[in-house]
Amino acid sequence: MQVPLLRLQCGCNSYDWGKVGEDSAAAKYASATPSEGFSIQEDKPYAELWMGTHPSLPSKDLTTGRSLLDLVGDNQSLMGSDITSKYNSKLPFLFKVLSINKALSIQAHPNKKLAEKLHAQDPKNYPDDNHKPEMTIAITPFEGLCGFRPLQQISGFLATVPPLRELVGDDNAKGLERAASSCEPAKPALRAAFTALMKNSKDTITAKSKDLLSLAEGNKLNPPELNELVTRCNTQFPHDIGLFVLFFLNYVKLSPGQAMYLKADDIHAYISGDIIECMASSDNVIRAGFTPKFQDVNTLTEILTYDHEPAEKQYLQPVDYPYVKLDRAAYSSNSEILLYDPPIEEFSVVRTVLKAKDAKATFEGLAGPSIVICTSGSGKISVGPKEEEIKEGFVYFVGATAELVLQSGSEEMVTFRAFCEIDGHQNGTNGA
Numbered sequence: 001m002q003v004p005l006l007r008l009q010c011g012c013n014s015y016d017w018g019k020v021g022e023d024s025a026a027a028k029y030a031s032a033t034p035s036e037g038f039s040i041q042e043d044k045p046y047a048e049l050w051m052g053t054h055p056s057l058p059s060k061d062l063t064t065g066r067s068l069l070d071l072v073g074d075n076q077s078l079m080g081s082d083i084t085s086k087y088n089s090k091l092p093f094l095f096k097v098l099s100i101n102k103a104l105s106i107q108a109h110p111n112k113k114l115a116e117k118l119h120a121q122d123p124k125n126y127p128d129d130n131h132k133p134e135m136t137i138a139i140t141p142f143e144g145l146c147g148f149r150p151l152q153q154i155s156g157f158l159a160t161v162p163p164l165r166e167l168v169g170d171d172n173a174k175g176l177e178r179a180a181s182s183c184e185p186a187k188p189a190l191r192a193a194f195t196a197l198m199k200n201s202k203d204t205i206t207a208k209s210k211d212l213l214s215l216a217e218g219n220k221l222n223p224p225e226l227n228e229l230v231t232r233c234n235t236q237f238p239h240d241i242g243l244f245v246l247f248f249l250n251y252v253k254l255s256p257g258q259a260m261y262l263k264a265d266d267i268h269a270y271i272s273g274d275i276i277e278c279m280a281s282s283d284n285v286i287r288a289g290f291t292p293k294f295q296d297v298n299t300l301t302e303i304l305t306y307d308h309e310p311a312e313k314q315y316l317q318p319v320d321y322p323y324v325k326l327d328r329a330a331y332s333s334n335s336e337i338l339l340y341d342p343p344i345e346e347f348s349v350v351r352t353v354l355k356a357k358d359a360k361a362t363f364e365g366l367a368g369p370s371i372v373i374c375t376s377g378s379g380k381i382s383v384g385p386k387e388e389e390i391k392e393g394f395v396y397f398v399g400a401t402a403e404l405v406l407q408s409g410s411e412e413m414v415t416f417r418a419f420c421e422i423d424g425h426q427n428g429t430n431g432a
Helices: 025-031 068-074 081-086 112-121 151-160 162-168 170-180 186-198 202-217 225-236 297-303 328-332
Strands: 005-009 048-051 093-100 104-108 134-138 142-148 249-254 259-262 268-280 324-326 336-340 348-354 360-363 370-376 378-383 386-391 395-398 404-408 413-419
Touching: 005 068, 005 378, 005 386, 025 048, 025 093, 025 370, 093 370, 104 297, 134 142, 134 348, 142 259, 151 162, 151 170, 151 186, 162 170, 162 186, 162 202, 170 186, 186 297, 202 225, 225 249, 249 259, 249 268, 328 360, 348 360, 348 404, 370 378, 370 386, 370 404, 404 413
Parallel strands: none
Antiparallel strands: 005 395, 048 093, 093 268, 104 268, 134 259, 134 268, 142 249, 142 268, 324 360, 336 348, 348 413, 360 404, 370 395, 370 413, 378 386, 378 404
16 A cells, blocks of 8 residues: 655746746755756746646656656545545646746636636647636735726726726726716626727737836826836836736735635736645636737636626635644644635645744644645654655645644744545535
8 A cells, every 4th residue: 555645756847937046936846856857047937836646747756756646546545535536536636836026927717617618629728628716825925916906996097097098998998987886787897898908909009008108107107006016017028918907907915824716717917926826737727918828818808707806805814724733832832724725625725834843733634635845944744654854845745534743843844735625524614
């Protein structure tokens, strides 16, 4: 029987928007585990560390070199019979670390039905038939765009930013203003205004972006943070439609440990920071701005939810994780074990911060599989008699039903643990 604690070797993708060299948490974590052909180059951007069984970049068992996909496929006990059966012997989640140096695409992820349709029509650009709800937890200070702003805010921008109004069109702007004052249905008006903006020609966008930059450089945009944001994004993607999308979407800042949840068909973009990201196992992205990659404006504008609420509505508030026992050192030092539990079945995440040397947390067994990454500090991780070192960048797979013990060897140790459980004592807290 396979020992249910496996140290993983995880791949790191290099994309243009990633942080460069040692500045990238994704790269530093990847380099903590020996990997043939991987060493950090000081002038190369490193964007994503992938942890899981997704075929685009599957993790491997460090000891044997076998892929995690093969291991869980061959040994049902590692996943648990329910999850093995329901998810065809694959992890239902994809766990990532993202290191973001510049804006990455204005995007949404398709729901399950649309994912199947897009994959059948265009498997090159939509490689999966699965939906992709996702959760973001900040490791370092993070900036992003998340969902549409309240209509009153968008209407205010349309009234005070002439190049934005010109791209949206006066009739659409007036329609959205009426919706903002509850005189017309909101979502159709928002859809019409946003679709009109996104379908402008490149020449028109370029011309109007010059007018917008003049306003930003003269500090004439309000709130003032938009002046710097517009100017910075223009240095990354000159004269891009994304400069105007900034006025439609909530601008979000997260501190380490804060989180937001994005359901399928929610519009968003990331701007800067290092984050933990967990999602259903899919690599489908519908893009339309701030990217050199394939863009699909028609699909994006058709499928969005057009929900329009303050950003705080999409924050995910963690709760104390109940299925853990702390020793005296952990308890007296106010160590934190928090559960981030989105309203879906495929994944939840536990963030553990042990705030004293030798502090110990013992976690009850889960009915499903999990992956643990240490993001700072060092210590020990154990399952039954098997005890291993864990430190910044180390990644472990923990099999179903296994009791897990984490013990800090430093003054503070931080880990994140992604898991899926559709049966057992936590059923109901895991979005089932």
